[in-house]
Amino acid sequence: MKIERIEAIPxxxxxxxxxxxxxxxxxxxxxxxxxxxxxxxxxxxxDTPPRPYTYGETQASIVAVVRDLFAPQLTGLDPLDREKAQRVMGRTVHNDTAKGAVDIALWDLIGKSLGVPVHKLLGGYADGMRVSHMLGFRPAHELLEEAQRFREQYGVTTFKLKTGRRPLGLDVEAVRVLREGLGDDVEIYLDANRGWTANEAMEVLRRTEGMGLTALEEPCDASEALSRRRLVQHSTIPIVGDESVPTPGDVSRELLSGGCNAICIKTARSGFTKAGEILGLCTGLGVDVTMGNQIDTQIGSLATVTFGAAHEASQRRAGELSNFLDMSDDLLAEPLEIRDGVIRAREVPGVGAEIDEGKLARFRQDS
Ligand code: MUC
Ligand code: MG
Known part of the structure; x- marks a missing residue:
């Protein structure tokens, strides 16, 4: 089996x-x-989600790096030779989302050629993952309504609240309203996407003490090394690295320098191969992981559940798998379903993302 052609369709x-x-x-x-x-x-x-404000990649840069750099070097390669593909792509720095997508598509080919579901090839631990829903910036009463709707309609009981606003009281109040409205049985954790300084995050932790938060993700820029280390040392809940740790090397640096003590793994930026390396590092060091969401489509969320369900350590915590529900449509022919708070991996050869060609024709921007 040889790679003949690679398409990157915006x-x-x-x-x-x-x-x-x-x-x-x-x-x-x-x-x-x-x-x-x-x-x-x-x-x-x-699927490849560009996040310029997080990693610097754009839709055009992803198309260009795949078309001009990766495709000419990967054509002719056997998809089973994943290490060779990693080396080829490794000659180009950064562009982690484009590299991650190539890796996932190669695993999909491996599964299809062997006739085996990829979640089985990767580890086969579970057949699905509990879902965590990500709540974006909204007035507190709307956040509560959204969380209640997700609990009633989909059985979701874990919520990640987007924070990092000023004044800090806005987010403290949102946590209070969610906790009081949802009760104690619901898990709530925060993601500030670097919106605060480490010292502001420390103040938020002090003001939300007793509200049962389970983690704080990317409170400030990781380059605030000293005060972030102080925050990690003083926090009673894990401080999670997300956009500061896209590669295994970043994970080692941040964990060993005390910049975080838990890790968010995203298949969108790591593919399955590097996500596996990161998971191995974390389990070896005794560090918790969460399967995160790069604001993924159904295709991207299916990739996350494929990897997350495959390993014991990655399916322990609920994975962020539900934000595709805010999209008006999707390219996946057979929609993903959340039932009783769980999404299942697909029991078909490969990852199982079949494309609806009619929808692709409608939404593609290159024709
Ligand atoms: C997250 O966990 O940070 C927001 C930006 C991005 O790249 O991913 C999302 C979610
Ligand atoms: Mg995050």
Missing amino acids: YSIPYTHPLKFASGEVHDAEHVLLRIHTDDGLVGIA
Whole structure:
């Protein structure tokens, strides 16, 4: 089996409710669909969400790096030779989301060529993951209504609240309203997307003490090294690295320098191969992980559940898998479903992301 051709197709699907957070906001899923075709007619599929405010990649840069740098070097390679693909892509620095998508599409091809679901190839631990829903910036009473709707309609009982606003009281009040409205049985954790300084985050932790928060993600920029280390040392809840730790090397640096003590893994920026390396580092060091969401489509969320369900340590905590519900449509032919708070991996060869060609024709931007 040889790679014959790689497509990087830009497309755009509007959101019904934009997601707002400290580092940006998303109104349209302006993503890139990646398809790797082999000489024996198989197609490996992955979705690529550009997040310029987080990693610097754009839709155009992803199309360009795949078309101009990766495709010419990967053509002719056997998809099973993943390490060779990693080395080829490693010659280009950064561009982690584009690299992650190529890796996921290669795993999809491997699963399809062997006739095995990829979650089985990766580890086969569980067949699904509990879902955590990410709540963007909204007035506190609307956040509570959204969380209650997710609990009633989908059985979701874990919520990640986007924070990082000023004055700090806005987010403290949102936590209080959610906790009082949802009761003690619901898990709530925070993600500030670098919106605060480490000292502001310390104040928020003091003011939310007793409200049962379980983690604080990316409170401030990781480059605030000394005060962030102080925050990690003084916090009674884990401080999670997300955008500061896209690669295994970043994970080692941040954990060993005390910049965080828990890790968010995102298949969108790490693919399955590097996500596996990061998970190995974390389990070896005794560090908790969460499967995060790069504001993924159904295709991206299916990739997350495929990896997350495969390993014991990555399915322990609920994975962030539900924000596709705010999109007006999707390219996945068979929609993902959340039942009793769980999304299942697919029991078909590969990852199981079949594309609705009619929808792709409607939403693609290159024709
Ligand atoms: C998150 O966990 O930070 C926001 C920006 C991004 O790249 O991912 C999201 C969610
Ligand atoms: Mg985050």
